[in-house]
Amino acid sequence: MLKIDNVSKTYKKGNKEALKNINLDIGKGEFTALLGQNGAGKTTLINILAGNVQKTKGIVTIGGYDLDNNSLETKRIIGIVPQEVGHDYVFTIEEMLKKQSGYFGIKNNKNYIDDLLEELSLKDKRKVTARELSGGMKRRLLIAKALVHKPKILILDEPTAGVDIELRRSMYGFLNKLHGEGTTIILTTHYIEEAEKLCKRIIVIDDGKIIEDQPKEKLMGLFSENTRIKFEFDYDINSSDIEFLEEYSPIIKENRELQIKVNKSDLSKVLRLVSERGLKFVDINVDKPKLEDIYLKLIRH
Numbered sequence: 001m002l003k004i005d006n007v008s009k010t011y012k013k014g015n016k017e018a019l020k021n022i023n024l025d026i027g028k029g030e031f032t033a034l035l036g037q038n039g040a041g042k043t044t045l046i047n048i049l050a051g052n053v054q055k056t057k058g059i060v061t062i063g064g065y066d067l068d069n070n071s072l073e074t075k076r077i078i079g080i081v082p083q084e085v086g087h088d089y090v091f092t093i094e095e096m097l098k099k100q101s102g103y104f105g106i107k108n109n110k111n112y113i114d115d116l117l118e119e120l121s122l123k124d125k126r127k128v129t130a131r132e133l134s135g136g137m138k139r140r141l142l143i144a145k146a147l148v149h150k151p152k153i154l155i156l157d158e159p160t161a162g163v164d165i166e167l168r169r170s171m172y173g174f175l176n177k178l179h180g181e182g183t184t185i186i187l188t189t190h191y192i193e194e195a196e197k198l199c200k201r202i203i204v205i206d207d208g209k210i211i212e213d214q215p216k217e218k219l220m221g222l223f224s225e226n227t228r229i230k231f232e233f234d235y236d237i238n239s240s241d242i243e244f245l246e247e248y249s250p251i252i253k254e255n256r257e258l259q260i261k262v263n264k265s266d267l268s269k270v271l272r273l274v275s276e277r278g279l280k281f282v283d284i285n286v287d288k289p290k291l292e293d294i295y296l297k298l299i300r301h
């Protein structure tokens with residue numbers, strides 16, 4: 001669906017090499033997170049796909065079309081939700097979306113525009129201009145604009161920055177729905193738990209290079225030795241009680257809490273050992289590795 005071959009970008013200003021030989025192949029219907037620190041190159045890559053930034057070298061193919069020679073076709077295939085919010089204040093929200101449809105030669109799509117506004121909780125704002133929208137509403141309007149031509153690929157550059165938790169959740173539901181309908185989605189975000197919740201593939205870009213590209217489950221599996229189990233007891237335990245757990249680096253905290261680190265595949269073995277030794281815990285907490293911890297490890301390399 002989207003193929004990026006040996007793409008590099010050096011900005012003339014400051015001679016900044018923002019992308020260094022990027023290779024990516026994203027299939028139809030994938031839901032991919034593009035993660036990276038400020039300045040890693042995410043927006044540069046998105047701007048290249050959007051046709052707003054000229055790559056220095058490499059080939060981009062979108063839906064089978066070469067980006068350099070088919071900009072109209074590629075613009076139809078992708079919808080971009082940009083990071084920066086810049087709406088005009090002349091038209092109402094509804095007019096703006098009609099106008100946006102017009103750029104793609106789409107007419108009479110009032111029902112679809114209504115549905116979009118409904119999904120993005122903007123329906124009651126359709127007769128006002130963007131001036132009257134809150135920051136989070138302006139962001140949601142960007143999503144509506146990007147979707148007006150029903151793109152096959154939706155690329156979102158930090159769509160939930162500044163959006164409150166409730167609306168963020170409803171946006172997740174909406175993105176999941178689009179994914180379920182077959183839309184290919186690429187999401188950049190600094191909320192790593194958002195990527196963990198939504199995406200199936202994780203790409204990490206660092207200083208213009210891809211340093212990780214894995215299915216989420218596989219990536220998290222690689223770090224599964226970091227699963228931490230906390231047992232709570234209603235009596236004091238001491239180190240002689242837990243010698244049998246030595247290989248799991250046990251730590252006793254405040255006499256009544258035992259912490260160990262295990263590989264996910266060892267969980268049931270450890271629980272069996274604890275019960276065989278007659279340790280009667282009153283509470284247990286399994287703290288699985290979070291994508292955020294893994295991400296931080298990757299970028300600190």
Ligand SMILES: Nc1ncnc2c1ncn2[C@@H]1O[C@H](COP(=O)(O)OP(=O)(O)OP(=O)(O)O)[C@@H](O)[C@H]1O
Nearest residue numbers: 011013016018036037038039040041042043044045
């Ligand atoms: N127009 C430009 N001219 C010169 N350098 C630029 C330009 N745009 C971006 N850069 C530089 O390219 C590098 C990558 O920037 P980019 O905006 O792609 O990062 P990003 O990963 O999107 O960061 P953020 O998470 O902060 O949005 C940065 O060093 C940035 O300063």
